[in-house]
Amino acid sequence: MRAPQYRGTHEHSLPFPLVVTHGGVPGPRTALAIFLLAILFLVLPPLTAHAAMSIQEVKSAKGINAWLVEDHTNPIITINFFFDGGTTQDPPGKEGLANLMARLVPQGAGDLDGDAFQTKLDRAGATMTLEAQRDGVHGAMSMLSLRKDAAFDLLGLALNRPRFEQEATDRIRAQILSGIIGNENEPNAIAEREWLSVLYGSHPYSRPEEGTKSGVAGVSPADLRASHKATFGRDGLHFVVVGDIDANALREKLDQVFGELPPTQALAPVADVTPQLGQQVKVKYDLPQTSLTLAYPGVKRDAPDFYAAMLMNDILGGSAFTSRLFQEVREKRGFAYYVHSDLFQQQHSETLLVRTATRPDRAAETLSLVRDVVKQMAERGPTEAELAAAKKHQIGAYPINYLNSSASIAATLLDMQLNNFGIDYIQRRAGLIEEVTIEQVKAVAKKLLSTEPAIMIVGPHLEHKG
Known part of the structure; x- marks a missing residue:
């Protein structure tokens, strides 16, 4: 089952494939580019320690903003960007439009067909990917800094002038439809569809990100062009760069890549939705294991009690080996290999x-x-010792997990932009965690965990009545 790509307490959750290729398998030139980049990542020293990391805000002549972390020890530039919109913008009957559109953007642009575009991308020592997620289109690019002019040229060409040619459209559409058909009888995919329907009803979040057979099949060239025009507007752009480029060079590239895009997006409004809890989804299949998922209310990232909720979650099941759920379910009883x-x-x-x-x-x-x-946490909350350990874990693990490479730093900065954390968030984060009190954690535990959850059970054993 494909995990929903939420923005989570792990500071960012924007997974993406490393490379977009014609048939899903890298060709020899692309494989060579990936190999060379991988070797550079292995043999060159890591990015400067986060304590000394400086995040610059760069603004172009046309008003396009980016965050930049310069690092000139490695001849590599890593880019992450995000346009608001995503699969929630798919019109009824066109489910899968955003997914198809995003996957086609690097499949030929301007005067370059798909093969010619990929050849130039390989010669530039670059990889590029775009992926439609529920709330936006995420893009990523890695390049050798010595060839950055050619790589940025190709990025600008792809975003501004994608070809959406028929051959590429038919090929990518067939790949998507093959995946959808293959999941029709796959138990976890069936469970996910039912689960999303139960939680979100008719809201766009209930739809599969890859789309539906009829929706994908019905996407026309005009639909693709309209989706591209509506999504790729400058006011919906979030952009971060990490690596071997300075602010002046980046400032020029921002206008070169994004300057000709429409100044504003043309997105349909999407309503907020409260998940419908207190229900059960049972998918009966003869599997070797029974999977269990429970959904409780969450908390917004900008809510006053977010950090209290983050620490409570760490104690409940977020910490890999010390959480209450891990200790009770795995360590003491051996019921499961994982629980989180x-x-x-x-x-x-x-x-x-x-x-x-x-x-x-x-x-x-x-x-x-x-x-x-969960009930014990809701009723009693954590102990002072548990809270102190959770604070230590959340502060200490952050640079190790999310600031340990150019790619992870770029993803973290993008998440900071998306959540309006501010450019100084990394410096402020430890203080925000330290100031949380035991009373605040107990209060948020009671608020979130006292609700009857939605429960999904996938497997052969479905007799639970709790």
Whole structure:
């Protein structure tokens, strides 16, 4: 089952494939470019330690903003960008339009067909990807700094003048449809569709990001052009750069790449939605394990009690080896190999999810135990010792997990932009965590975890009545 791409408590959750190719398999030139970039990442020293990292705000002559972390020790530039919109913008009956449009953008642009575009991209020592997510289109690019002029030229060409030629459209459409058809009888994919429908009803979040067979099949060339024009507007752009480029050079590139895009997007409004909890989804399949998912209310990233909720989640199930759920479910009883909880944010909805998988004959017992651990947290909250440990973990693990490479720094900065954290967030983050009190954590635990959850059970053992 493809995990929903939420904005979560792990500071960013914007997964993306490394390379977009014609048939899903890198060709020899692309493979060589990837190999060379990989070697550089391995042999060159890592990015400067985050404590000394300087984030610059760069503004172009046309008013396009970017965040930049200069690092001239490695001849590599890493880019992350995001345009608001995404699959929530798919019109009824055209489900899959944003996904198809985003995947086609690097498949030929301007005077270059798909093969010619990929050849030039390889010669520039660059990789490029675009992916439609629920709340936007995410893009990423890595390039050798010595060839940055050619790489930025290709990025600008792809974003401004994609060809959407018939051959590429037919090929990518066939790939998407093949995946959709292949998932029709796949138990986890079936479960995800039912789960999203239960949680979100008729809201766009209930639709699969890849689209539907009829929706993808019905996308026309005019639909692709309209989706591109509506999405790629400068006011919906978030852009970060990490690596071997200075502010003056980046300032010029911003106008070169984005300056000719429409100044504003043309997006349809999307309403906020409260997940419908207190329901059960049961998908019966003869699987070796029964998967369990529980959904509780979440919290917005800009809410006053967000950091209290983040620490509570760390204690409940967010910390890999020390959380209450891990200790009770795995360490003491051996019911499951993994069990964890996560706070997830989408632009229009929030949830707290608990996930685990166990032997079918242990499913009911495991689910009851998980619910009991959650209930205890709701009623009593954490101890002072647990809160102190959670603060130490959240502060100490942050640079290790999210500031340890150019790619992770770029993803982290993009998440900061998307959530309006401010350019000084990394410096302020530890203080925001330290000032959380035990009373605040207990209050948010009671608020979020006292609600009857939505529960999804996938597997052969479905007799739970709790």
